[in-house]
Amino acid sequence: MSNSSVDHHHPSVVSAHSYQTEFPSEATSSSTLTGSADVESQYLTFSGFAQGILAPWQDPTGNEDWSPVAVTSSSIVDQQISPFADSVPLSSSPDTVHPRIFAISPVIERGVALFITHLYPTYPLLDQQALQSLLSETRDLDRSESTLLWSICALALVSIDHWPTLDTDKRAVACKKYIRRCHDARLAADYVEEATFYDVLASLFISVAYFELKCRKASWFYLREAITLSHAADLLDTNYNSDPAEKLRHQRTFALLYITERGACTLNNFPVSIILPPGLPTDALPDEDPSIIFGLSKLYHLFSLLDSNFVRLWNDTGLSSATAQKENELSTLQGHLREPLDMRHVSDIQRANVLVTQQWLRLIFWQSALKLSMVTSTASDSAFTYEYPIEIATSLCEVVKSLPPVAIQAHGLGIFEKQFEIAYSLLDALTLCGYSKKARHYETLRYLLLSLSASPSSRQKR
Structure with a gap:
């Protein structure tokens, strides 16, 4: 499958179904x-x-x-x-x-x-x-x-x-x-x-x-x-006896519905209806590039970290109390998200989605810790310090530099919002740091803002 951009007119075929002008001029x-x-x-x-x-x-x-x-x-x-x-x-x-x-x-x-x-x-x-x-x-x-x-x-x-x-x-x-x-x-x-x-x-x-x-x-x-x-x-009918490829598409669809709903929950504080992550088979479809399911599985794994406990915490408008168990859970999740992902043989379009989402989720879990009053200036784990958004933004900057712009633009508004949220958190973090650290990371902020403004549609999606 080609990922090259299409910048020419698609060949027009005269069809028996073509619309006719309803009224003469x-x-x-x-x-x-x-x-x-x-x-x-x-x-x-x-x-x-x-x-x-x-x-x-x-x-x-x-x-x-x-x-x-x-x-x-x-x-x-x-x-x-x-x-x-x-x-x-x-x-x-x-x-x-x-x-x-x-x-x-x-x-x-x-x-x-x-x-x-x-x-x-x-x-x-x-x-x-x-x-x-x-x-x-x-x-x-x-x-x-x-x-x-x-x-x-x-x-x-x-x-x-x-x-x-x-x-x-x-x-x-x-x-x-x-x-x-x-x-x-x-x-x-x-x-x-x-x-x-x-x-x-x-x-x-x-x-x-x-x-x-x-x-x-x-x-x-x-x-x-x-x-x-x-x-x-009946997309999840376990007795589905039709084409195995069709069953696989049904399972992928429900997994993507889960991913999309979790994203909406996190971006807009909407409730969720799919409580538990559904299964996602790792089989490739006939005549499909095997890297497709590999990239989808990586994305699915990231969103499966947003379990029902996280959803309750994230949508809780009341005051939540920090506990040792919650801190251990968030620390474990941050540890998983710090690990580099094997993205070999994955298309640039999928790689952009997975890697930007990885950095965005690091910020989401940091914001969860902030909500629970776990973030301090002296925490031994950097994931619970006020400077953690600087570390996240630096990693995002490296990700964006490694990707062609068209790979990011293919994901539309959602991926721009993830990048913007990280850049905005970086700006907040820099206001709390000393001048020396601010000067050191100013170039990171500048690059992220320039990469956001470089998209031909970013100004309309602000």
Whole structure:
């Protein structure tokens, strides 16, 4: 699998599913109907009428079915943000009449290609050949297949910068449109009772996309939905007698749901529903790079340190008391996190995620000790001193220097927040140190801030 960045247009294939323009353009419609440019200036086409007359009008009865927003918003905005000169709009109408009819557009093809290249190492949950085959299907895709592709496209739009002519704002608009398509398709069916593996993945990808859009509550909501749907779809059924590779994907998915929920709990103090770490097999999928599962196992091991005891401590808003047992537990955890990880033969994208997370967890456990009043100026273990964030930031600086920027950027907002939190804690620690130590570590702080600002999307993710 190649980890090289994709900076060119994905080949566009004309498909029988391609969207057709819902309304003719004003110029075309007027000339066709009247045959005169003079009359064209006096009369409105239907789309022009909808935009100019219906849009500002509000139905006094409050009937939402009469709302003009659905008529006017999609076609106009989509034509402005399409990255393909000859492409069809990103969204004609949101499939409210025939929600099961799916259209393969160049944008979706590119989104899938970018997902496979940049995001699959982080989410190794899909059969790539099966995913590609969905793009070449001549039949109408069903609801779960459609929502999966839309959610992948939404995630790729908001997470990956390789979209020519689309800036961050336009990609956010397009991302929200594809999420709305998922919502519309699900409203037309009882997707909870009919939950499939693809439905679980779609909710997970929507959750991550909302996180990138800085909608934390919505992100958490759809993460919890993905966890609920995983039970409804029997992902953890021990009597699963189907394809062993499919069972392996199910187990990986639940492990990633656990990792993602623990991250949300730590970053935003959200409650958790997966109490115990689920099992994660170390087998590789057929035709998969063995390093993929190796890197995922390393990440899973790190998050498994955030056990139920830690969650209770972290979310406790009251005063907690320090005990010898808690101090020993935190000291043991810090000892594990200080040990270097064997990351040979692991892709740069996975290595970035694991190593930055390792340093971030060192800070999280130090903050836990600080909360318990275990941190002092004279502690024999540096993990319980006020200067420990300096040690963590120094290690993070070495990690960042060893990685190509694209490997870090592939993880989006989450990895930037981890780095920022460490850099901010370093700044706090330096204010408590003498001038000599501050001068010695100033370059570390400067490098971390420069590496954060170097990302093309970091300014929008501040």
